[in-house]
Amino acid sequence: MQFLRRSLIGIFLLALTLALFAWAGNTVRLAVQDRMNAEPRSFPQRERVLSVNVVTVTPQTIAPELVVFGELGSTNTFDLRALSSGTVLEISPNFVDGGRVQSGELIVKIDPRDAQSFRDRTAADLRDAQSEVRDAERALVIERDELAAANQQVDLRQQALTRQNDLVTRGVGTAAAVETAELALSGANQAVLSRRQAQADAQARLDQAATGLDRAQLNLADADRGVADTEIRAPFSGTLAEVNISQGVRVTANERLGELVEKDNLEVSFRLSTVQYARLAGADGALGDAAVTVTLEAQDLTLTASGQITRESANVGEGQTGRLLFARLDTAVGLRPGDFVTVTVTEPELRGVAMVPSTAIGSGSSALMLAEGNRLEDVAVVVLRRQGDDVIIRAPALYGQQIVAERSPLLGAGIAVQPIDPNAEAVAPQPPEMITLDDDRRARLIAFVEGSRMPPPVQARVIGQLEQDEVPADVVEDLETRMGT
Template sequence: MKQIFLVFIVLMIGVGGYFFLIKSSPSVSERLTIEKEWVVDTVRVAKIDSQPTLHLSGKIVAAREADLRPLVEGRIIEIGDNFHEGGLVSRGEILIAIDPFNFKASLTDSEAALSENRSSREEILVQIRKNEALSETYKKQEELRKLELERRVTLSGEGIISKKANDESNFAYLSSRQLRISNDYETQRLKAKIKRLDASILRSEVRVDIAKRNLNETILRAPFDGVLTNISVGIGKWVNSRDYVAQIIDNINLEVLFHMSDEQYGRITSLGELNGRPAMVVWSSGVNTIELKATLNRAEGEFDAASGGVWVYASVHPNGKLKDLRPGAFVQTKTPDIVYPNSFRVIESAIYSDDTVYLFNNGRLEERVIKVVARDGEHLIITGEVQDGDLIVTTRIPEVAPGLKVRTKLE
């Protein structure tokens, strides 16, 4: 019990000493608070009619492309010098050649049949001309024998000649008449045969034309200037008109396919038609950047609900630089936006919370409410509580607030 009492006494002495030291310590003078000053960049804005440029991502597409297939059936005996993957070909250039033997034989046979029909026609024409010449002779003979018959009938009635002589004259007349009629009918039959031969000749001419076309089509030529891809045949392969041999892509008449948002498309079309608006296509290939002029020409028929916009096509103007450009290349497309009157152009770092900027005014920040109406690359086009000539702070300040003390780097 005595030990517990001693411990209690020691604790009381310690606590009392602690409070005595606090009471007896000298007072510390209050520290002075120093206001922090921020060093900032500023830009003096000017009120202008701004026309930003839309920067849109897209890709190169071919204005036309075609799957190449043989026009006739046969064995490939030759391929063109540029018939390989990525080969550049010109319109009319030979791609593949099919063995023409059967097609030459077919053409020769068709031409022989045509010649035979024409010869038969000429032969019949000669016979018709002969019959027509004989027809005149037969007609005169008939007329003469008719007169002779009439005289003999008169003489027979007077008893001058016998009835037998009269019958002989009648028989001669009928024989000449029959000969003339038979000749005329034969002429008509030959003329009908000429019509049949004309039809046969026409069919033969068609067969000759088909044989000539088939022979010409043993050579498959490039339908237009372009680049070859997906080559699938070689020398010796047997092909027919259903077989796919390659694809040709027009690498001269190229288009750009890019996406516009609903808002962008609405702004552009509010000025009139989309077609005809200028554009610039920027293609970065390694260390080189190539710019190509283009013209907007159409938009797809419906909006893409998934992307919330519409796909737009622009025709790239012909240019010697297009030889190296291929469909599928990713490009940037730039086209003018609408004009925003009485607006200001500032860099993106000057905007806080999408609707606020801060002005530099006598070393203090002043808050202004603005509206971002468009983007132009790294800059934004704004309108709102800003005046021509205001100094807008462009440096990002983590603790930004109205009245914050600042100074420019030039001060």
């Protein structure tokens, strides 16, 4: 009996368990059917609106600027070299690195004794040459007188021969006398030839003496220059650099003693790319006198100088590219040769262009324009120049329109945005629109808020607004949108 009772109880519990499983399954089936047959609850989707900074594209005339790096140099430098060899006797107190000398100032004097001795010997040679010229002139005068006397003898001998011929014609003369007169005339003519030869020799001697005198004068001029070369004077006012001698040192001819730099007349050399050079030169290829500004920044100090482009290098240079240009500076206070500076070159003006932030232009040279309904439109632009953080563009379709100042991957054509113009005047906010609720509508809204998952502080604030006589319209619209009504 006990076994039968326990078996019946087990069968009863099993049947009860199966019944409970069947009831639970039916309950789940009915719930799923009700859920599937119920009208779906829909919530209206709102478009996401992004806030963006915008700028207004304004056409204007802009003179672009090229910013490159350059090196300063002096337009007037002079290597001080010893023109003669010898021992350095005197040195100017200013002949040191950084020393300031004036034009014509004696800065180095070399021992002049050897040069002076050579000059004295050359002067003695000149006096000998002058004496030889005087002797040659006197000899030439004597020879001319002797030639004149010989010519007189010829005339006399001719007269004597004529007289003997007359006597023979009258029958009182002899042939021997005529022959003697002819021989005498021939001897006189021979004497004239000898005197003429002597005169030619005297003239040649005088010419040689004159040549010797000229040579002696040239030698004396060279000797005088050699004496003058023992004194080195400053050819212009400037500052000394790389001085490498001292008093008592023996120097050789053409030895470098230092360098004289005129630091007040500076120029800057800088290199432009071929494209930059073409833009600066223009269609005619002439650089003109484009203005440049040189800037040297040293901690909190900024040195600035202005100037104009004066010339360009004739060739590119081995291993180089672009073009090397030179500009002469008008004023260069505080700047020195060798300074590495920033050079700003002003290009010719561009008309009908606009300057916008570089972040407003995409990689495809396009900008996002604020179209109707605050929706974005992609517009192509022509990028002409880049000026630091800005770009100069030409886009007639954008003139007078607003574009996005800072593009991001979230922005594109057709997206609605909320424009923010940092340059626009601040506008006072409009007060919110207020509406009056009836009791049923107010109760439904309060019940929805109490049953929502809002944080308690937010629930309390919203319920406080709903309990007022007038409630903000945007709050009511937001709550009803969530409720699906």
